[in-house]
Amino acid sequence: MVGQKLLGQVTKLVPIGVFVEVADGIEGLVPLRELAPRRGEPSDIVHVGDAVTVVVTEVSRERRRLALSLRQGFS
Numbered sequence: 661m662v663g664q665k666l667l668g669q670v671t672k673l674v675p676i677g678v679f680v681e682v683a684d685g686i687e688g689l690v691p692l693r694e695l696a697p698r699r700g701e702p703s704d705i706v707h708v709g710d711a712v713t714v715v716v717t718e719v720s721r722e723r724r725r726l727a728l729s730l731r732q733g734f735s
């Protein structure tokens with residue numbers, strides 16, 4: 661699953677990044693460093709409801725966490 665490109669929808673903007681729902685009930689976090697090539701506020705880059713392509717960068721089944729990259733999804 662790591663390295664896989666997924667289509668998702670932005671569900672929430674938070675100070676550390678944005679949450680993207682990639683499947684029904686499955687959300688992952690795109691941290692600020694993986695949001696865009698340049699630094700900026702999440703709201704300058706995406707908005708809630710936007711459809712985005714993300715790349716899975718980490719899966720932690722124990723912690724039930726999914727890390728994503730929007731920056732890598734552009735390539």
